[in-house]
Amino acid sequence: MSTQPPIVNRKSKIKLYLPLIKSSQTGLLLATGIAGYLSAGTSIGLLTLLGMSFSLFLAISGSTIMNMWYDRDIDAKMKRTHKRSAASGELNQQEVFWVGMAISILGVGWALIIALPYGLVVFAGWFFDVVIYTLWLKRRTAWSIVWGGISGAMPILAGRVLTTGHIDLVGALLALAILFWIPTHTLTFSIKFREDYSNAGIPTFPSTYGETFTRATIAISSVLAALAIGWASTLIGISAGYLRLIAVLTAGLLLLAFATFRVQSEQANFGLFKYASIYMLSSMIILAMKAF
Amino acid sequence: MMKMTALDRVLLLITGLLAAYQIVVGIDQLSTAPIIAYTIAFGVLLVAGLLLIILGFDVLDSPVVVIVSTIIPLALSLGLVWEHLASFRTLYLIFTIVGFLAVALTRTIPMKNKLPTITIAVVHGIAGMTIFLLPIVLAFQGVMNSAFALVGIGGALIGIGGLLLSFLKAGKPILSKDVILKVLPGLLLLMTVCFVAGFKFG
Numbered sequence: 256m257s258t259q260p261p262i263v264n265r266k267s268k269i270k271l272y273l274p275l276i277k278s279s280q281t282g283l284l285l286a287t288g289i290a291g292y293l294s295a296g297t298s299i300g301l302l303t304l305l306g307m308s309f310s311l312f313l314a315i316s317g318s319t320i321m322n323m324w325y326d327r328d329i330d331a332k333m334k335r336t337h338k339r340s341a342a343s344g345e346l347n348q349q350e351v352f353w354v355g356m357a358i359s360i361l362g363v364g365w366a367l368i369i370a371l372p373y374g375l376v377v378f379a380g381w382f383f384d385v386v387i388y389t390l391w392l393k394r395r396t397a398w399s400i401v402w403g404g405i406s407g408a409m410p411i412l413a414g415r416v417l418t419t420g421h422i423d424l425v426g427a428l429l430a431l432a433i434l435f436w437i438p439t440h441t442l443t444f445s446i447k448f449r450e451d452y453s454n455a456g457i458p459t460f461p462s463t464y465g466e467t468f469t470r471a472t473i474a475i476s477s478v479l480a481a482l483a484i485g486w487a488s489t490l491i492g493i494s495a496g497y498l499r500l501i502a503v504l505t506a507g508l509l510l511l512a513f514a515t516f517r518v519q520s521e522q523a524n525f526g527l528f529k530y531a532s533i534y535m536l537s538s539m540i541i542l543a544m545k546a547f
Numbered sequence: 548m549m550k551m552t553a554l555d556r557v558l559l560l561i562t563g564l565l566a567a568y569q570i571v572v573g574i575d576q577l578s579t580a581p582i583i584a585y586t587i588a589f590g591v592l593l594v595a596g597l598l599l600i601i602l603g604f605d606v607l608d609s610p611v612v613v614i615v616s617t618i619i620p621l622a623l624s625l626g627l628v629w630e631h632l633a634s635f636r637t638l639y640l641i642f643t644i645v646g647f648l649a650v651a652l653t654r655t656i657p658m659k660n661k662l663p664t665i666t667i668a669v670v671h672g673i674a675g676m677t678i679f680l681l682p683i684v685l686a687f688q689g690v691m692n693s694a695f696a697l698v699g700i701g702g703a704l705i706g707i708g709g710l711l712l713s714f715l716k717a718g719k720p721i722l723s724k725d726v727i728l729k730v731l732p733g734l735l736l737l738m739t740v741c742f743v744a745g746f747k748f749g
Binding site: 494495496497499500502503504506507510511514522525526529530533 | 567
């Protein structure tokens, strides 16, 4: 009988676990947290910034792994996700659960040690994602995305709270911007993969209310996200040049959202989906510039 | 449609970044009207570059492309006229608005005559010649630094790009479609470099 050397096993296991943290999504959420922290424009505490980044990364990764663990049955039914290591059975389910919990506890615990208000917001994000969104609502109602959105809005609020010590208007607006941006992202996704979601029995906006209503929701939420970003940017006091850049990028987002509503093509849908991510990342970089 | 290469995407990304730079810092010292005009011009360039990166050359099939691509020369030339030809400001502003509406209308309402082609040729022609000639004349007269002539070269490049795309969309391509798509990202970058350098050092 031949056994693989342990180092190979460990390497292949890491390879199986890495996709479970959805690196692009986690990276984008982490970017919002860093932008929230830097948006206050106070002097940057490098150690605090590093601590925040790692704790947030762990908390987001932990909640994503928990989500993958719980949704492994529906992921297995969807073409897009059936190869995920939690869904395909390549990883032991109990192990996935404990790894997810351990990383979550490490991330949230670290956040609580850094600062209590910051830690509480990070915990709220984890709780909304894992308990409210994943365990409770995702399989019951298409409106679950609102709670997923609230969870997604917590990293930027957490970053802001870490510098201000409390939830201020700018923090609330930034969180609202993310909350309203998330439907632009997830609803375009649910239109693109509507068959997959339908096969898995997940209620989505397109399957519950039809595509026209979904596209109208995307357009409206894009407008609201743009308004929130614009208002927050003005309050933060970023320079006129950066405000112009945000206005240009926002105009692009709004035009694409309305084009998607009018044209109703796969191409426009995909374009909006990708542009929305670039828009959010660019906005976060611009807000972070306040610190420099 | 030809597939976009990684190099094409890199060139378009640099174009977008340069356009973003111009919006943020390149026009800060100007008055309100040119700032708005240049922000629109470089903004359209930035968003168009991003959409090309995301959707590939397929996006050029959209009928909206002709209308949107008119905005860049119109807005750029309006900014230049507003800054340097004060007596023509109102007249050129009217031309810009009427010209844009004419292109949009003739491209939206189905027509079998040559009016859409003539409209686009007139609008692009006047805007393109303004961007090409005005900076060069100003540089030669010594009103502006000689580097400002680079804006004119950018204007010539945007004119070439506009002509190639317009004739392609009209079904009478000057060069083959593959060649046009191959040179387009590089042409856009070169044009943007000329504009940004011309405004900075001119």
